[in-house]
Amino acid sequence: MIYVGTLIYQANKDAILYFLDKIYPMIKNQLMGVKLLLLSWYKPKLLQKYLASDQSISLIQDRETPVFEFLKKADILIAPLRIAGGTNIKILEAMAAGLPVLTSSVSAKGLGVGFKSVLTIADSEEEFASQAISLLNDQEKRQKLGLAGRRLVEKSYDWRTISLKLQTIYRQNVKKA
Numbered sequence: 001m002i003y004v005g006t007l008i009y010q011a012n013k014d015a016i017l018y019f020l021d022k023i024y025p026m027i028k029n030q031l032m033g034v035k036l037l038l039l040s041w042y043k044p045k046l047l048q049k050y051l052a053s054d055q056s057i058s059l060i061q062d063r064e065t066p067v068f069e070f071l072k073k074a075d076i077l078i079a080p081l082r083i084a085g086g087t088n089i090k091i092l093e094a095m096a097a098g099l100p101v102l103t104s105s106v107s108a109k110g111l112g113v114g115f116k117s118v119l120t121i122a123d124s125e126e127e128f129a130s131q132a133i134s135l136l137n138d139q140e141k142r143q144k145l146g147l148a149g150r151r152l153v154e155k156s157y158d159w160r161t162i163s164l165k166l167q168t169i170y171r172q173n174v175k176k177a
Helices: 010-030 045-053 067-071 089-096 105-109 113-118 125-137 139-157 159-176
Strands: 002-004 036-039 057-060 077-079 101-103
Touching (some): 002 067, 002 089, 010 045, 036 067, 067 089, 077 089, 089 113, 139 159
Parallel strands (some): 077 101
């Protein structure tokens, strides 16, 4: 599993501390050998106790390597945000990399309606842990969700598609002027 987010921001800090305190222990009880990679250039002091006491958790503070390089080594991206923060680029990046995403409904709100069909959404601690275990145990499901997510991101965020939409907006505004 991988979590991507700058841990200086309150929404990200809250999400990962909530995950580590409430959800990750349930997952570890069910899945031996599970690992969690945290990708953040900032390391809050609060995180030190988890890193020191649990060898299954690692933090990478790397601003040079593209996020994609880390995403392709993971099985799922987790985004258990409880505080809204706009469009979650981390989710779009994971989907573009073909990585299935387990997220909260708060995180999913910033992406639009069409994205909910390719995300695994869970809001309670138990549901989040259960969905993580299910995804980690089901390679075929991960592959299907990853491929569907990648296709949706390509369709929705391809530069040609975006530029055509912008051209239409520009033309409409020029006609009004």
